[in-house]
Amino acid sequence: MLAYQLDTSEEVLLQPEDLIISKTDTRGHITYANRTFMQIAGYEEHELLGKPHNLIRHPDMPRGVFRFLWQELKQGHEFFGFVKNYTSNGQFYWVFANITPDLNSKGEVKGYFSVRRRPSREAIRQVSEIYQKMLEIEQRSSGQEAPDRSLEFLQQLLQGQGVSYERFVMRLQAASK
Amino acid sequence: MTSKPINASLALVWPLWLALILSALLVVSAYLRQALSYELSISAILLPLLTLYARNQILPLNRALNVVVQVLVQAKSGELHHRVTQTKDLKQASSAAWAVNEFLDFVETYFKEVKLCFTRVNNNDFSREAKGIGLPRDFVESLNSINTAIHAIEQNVDFTQQNALTGRMHHLNIAHLRSDLHNSEQDLSAIQQAISGVNAIAEENSAIAKRSSLAIHAMSQQLHEATQNIAQLQQQAGMLNDASGSVEDAMRLISDIADQTNLLALNASVEAARAGEAGRGFAVVADEVKNLSNRTKGTAAEVGQVVTLLNKQVSQMLAGIEQSADLSQRVSTQLDDFLSLFEALECSAGQTTKKVADVQVYSDSAAGRISHVIFKQSIYAVLEDVIKGEKCGASLPVESDTAKCSKYHDLNERLNQLAMGFVQQEIGSDELLKGLEVVEDKSRSLMAVNR
Structure with missing residues (x-):
């Protein structure tokens, strides 16, 4: 019911100069959000600080994508991905997200740094279709293993194209700005 | 990330307190000498009030300045990840705090990009391009140069x-x-x-x-x-x-x-x-x-x-x-x-x-x-x-x-x-x-x- 409402809601478009930046602690709780974030997502600073980052998660996003995100971050890798977020007033916005672990001088992860840039429209078009299929898989699967199933689908899809996930998203982002 | 303000507000407003005590002493001594005039009484009441007002005005600024200074000092020592948060409390100084934050956002993003690219380059992976989009022009140009350099390194490695x-x-x-x-x-x-x-x-x-x-x-x-x-x-x-x-x-x-x-x-x-x-x-x-x-x-x-x-x-x-x-x-x-x-x-x-x-x-x-x-x-x-x-x-x-x-x-x-x-x-x-x-x-x- 909620998804239906959101589908019909308006999209907020990022501008090329927009750079959404946020930081979280190791548990994913927001410790910093820049003003672009606040303006686009429609939150005040105090509404964000200390809140889990999935506050802005859009229900159209398959959980498998976030499963992969955490897999990558836990291995100390950075993550790139197209993410659909939603704003405080029910609108949505697409971003090309890059999340990296923040390491202290001892090399321990003490938080995550996320930069969101304007995504290419072609990427959103293609990714939306894939996410839709992943969502369908998740809806058919039982709760706990749903993200694994949809992630398997994504990985098989990419394997079929003979391309790594990162190369795939990079290529999509480079396709047309 | 919350930063602990340097607690220097007392040090900064001590002359106000001194002035308040001195004016109280003046009033008491004038009263004892039975020379307390009407004007003097008014000013004796106004002065502490003014002092309090000034303190309330200066304190947030002072605190904002402290926080900003602390974040900048940490940035100077290489810790680019600190930011000024809870900016509402900083009142009119918050714009200064955001200027610092956004500057640090750019700088940190820039350095992250550079670091991530070169970490991969060190492992012979040249696929990671530095992404300049959203950053100020100079940063973008610099990252573009880095991409060119990485490309050159790749060719060099191939060669x-x-x-x-x-x-x-x-x-x-x-x-x-x-x-x-x-x-x-x-x-x-x-x-x-x-x-x-x-x-x-x-x-x-x-x-x-x-x-x-x-x-x-x-x-x-x-x-x-x-x-x-x-x-x-x-x-x-x-x-x-x-x-x-x-x-x-x-x-x-x-x-x-x-x-x-x-x-x-x-x-x-x-x-x-x-x-x-x-x-x-x-x-x-x-x-x-x-x-x-x-x-x-x-x-x-x-x-x-x-x-x-x-x-x-x-x-x-x-x-x-x-x-x-x-x-x-x-x-x-x-x-x-x-x-x-x-x-x-x-x-x-x-x-x-x-x-x-x-x-x-x-x-x-x-x-x-x-x-x-x-x-x-x-x-x-x-x-x-x-x-x-x-x-x-x-x-x-x-x-x-x-x-x-x-x-x-x-x-x-x-x-x-x-x-x-x-x-x-x-x-x-x-x-x-x-x-x-x-x-x-x-x-x-x-x-x-x-x-």
């Missing part, structure tokens, strides 16, 4: 890998080339030895053919003389045959004369008988003549028999001589054939010797050339090792005996000099290269000539 590959191949090739050349040199020297052997044999053949030819020539001459002798013998035998014929005629004449003499003696004895006594003596003579003629006839018959025998033998001898002449004629023809055969053999042996001598010249030339090439390759190998720093105090190759005796000896010496100079760092790479080019030029023109 280096290719180079390393071709280098390894080159090394393999050269190593094998040298051993191949060395084998060829050994083969050539074996060929040279074999050719020397062939040459000796050819010369010997030539000499033997010459000697055989001479011997046959002598034999032929001797045979010729023998043939002439046989012809003479034949002639003389013919003459003897003729002579025996004459003897037979003579014998027949003698036999005829003896017959007539016998007849005469018979007639004489008949006439003597007719004469009787008177003719008795004469009859004795006639008898004697008759006896004599009979003996003559008998002797002539014996001689005739001997001559017939002789004649037969001479005829046999003539037939034998004729056979001999025939035989010697045939032998002579065969000897002539032999002679021309040996002459041809001598000629071809001579030609063989000449050809072999030519081959020897070619093979000497090839051997010299190969030993020169081997020497060059060995020098280049040492130079390569020295340039790569794989060999310090490398020992230079020694010229083979073949190389020493070849027309390339001077060039080889020059190469050795150049390499020695370079190894001992007496000459630089430019001079080395120039020298090598000159040597290679001369080497090429020397090799263009076949002998």
Whole structure:
């Protein structure tokens, strides 16, 4: 019911100069959000600080994508991905997200740094279709293993194209700005 | 990330407190001296109020300044991840805090991009591009330059890998080339030895053919003389045959004369008988003549028999001589054939010797050339090792005996000099290269000539 409402809601478009930046602690709780974030997502600073980052998660996003995100971050890798977020007033916005672990001088992860840039429209078009299929898989699967199933689908899809996930998203982002 | 403000507010507002205490003291002392006026009372009340107002205004600013300063100090020490948060509390100073935050956002994003790219580059992954979009222009340009640089590094790595590959191949090739050349040199020297052997044999053949030819020539001459002798013998035998014929005629004449003499003696004895006594003596003579003629006839018959025998033998001898002449004629023809055969053999042996001598010249030339090439390759190998720093105090190759005796000896010496100079760092790479080019030029023109 909620998804239906959101589908019909308006999209907020990022501008090329927009750079959404946020930081979280190791548990994913927001410790910093820049003003672009606040303006686009429609939150005040105090509404964000200390809140889990999935506050802005859009229900159209398959959980498998976030499963992969955490897999990558836990291995100390950075993550790139197209993410659909939603704003405080029910609108949505697409971003090309890059999340990296923040390491202290001892090399321990003490938080995550996320930069969101304007995504290419072609990427959103293609990714939306894939996410839709992943969502369908998740809806058919039982709760706990749903993200694994949809992630398997994504990985098989990419394997079929003979391309790594990162190369795939990079290529999509480079396709047309 | 929340930052702890430096607690310097008390330190900053202490003059206000001092002023407040002083004004209170002034009011009390004025009151004690009963000099407290209406204006003074007002100002005594206003002053603390003003002081409090000023404190409330200054404190947030002061706190914001502290937080901003702290974040900047941390940034200065390299910790770019700190930010000023809870900016609402900072009131009008919050815009300063956001300016700092956003500046740090850009700087941190920029450095993250650079770091992430180069971390991957260090692992030979050149797929990660630095993303400038959203950053200020200077940052974008800088990141673009970094992308260009990464691309250049990638090409360089590719090139280096290719180079390393071709280098390894080159090394393999050269190593094998040298051993191949060395084998060829050994083969050539074996060929040279074999050719020397062939040459000796050819010369010997030539000499033997010459000697055989001479011997046959002598034999032929001797045979010729023998043939002439046989012809003479034949002639003389013919003459003897003729002579025996004459003897037979003579014998027949003698036999005829003896017959007539016998007849005469018979007639004489008949006439003597007719004469009787008177003719008795004469009859004795006639008898004697008759006896004599009979003996003559008998002797002539014996001689005739001997001559017939002789004649037969001479005829046999003539037939034998004729056979001999025939035989010697045939032998002579065969000897002539032999002679021309040996002459041809001598000629071809001579030609063989000449050809072999030519081959020897070619093979000497090839051997010299190969030993020169081997020497060059060995020098280049040492130079390569020295340039790569794989060999310090490398020992230079020694010229083979073949190389020493070849027309390339001077060039080889020059190469050795150049390499020695370079190894001992007496000459630089430019001079080395120039020298090598000159040597290679001369080497090429020397090799263009076949002998």
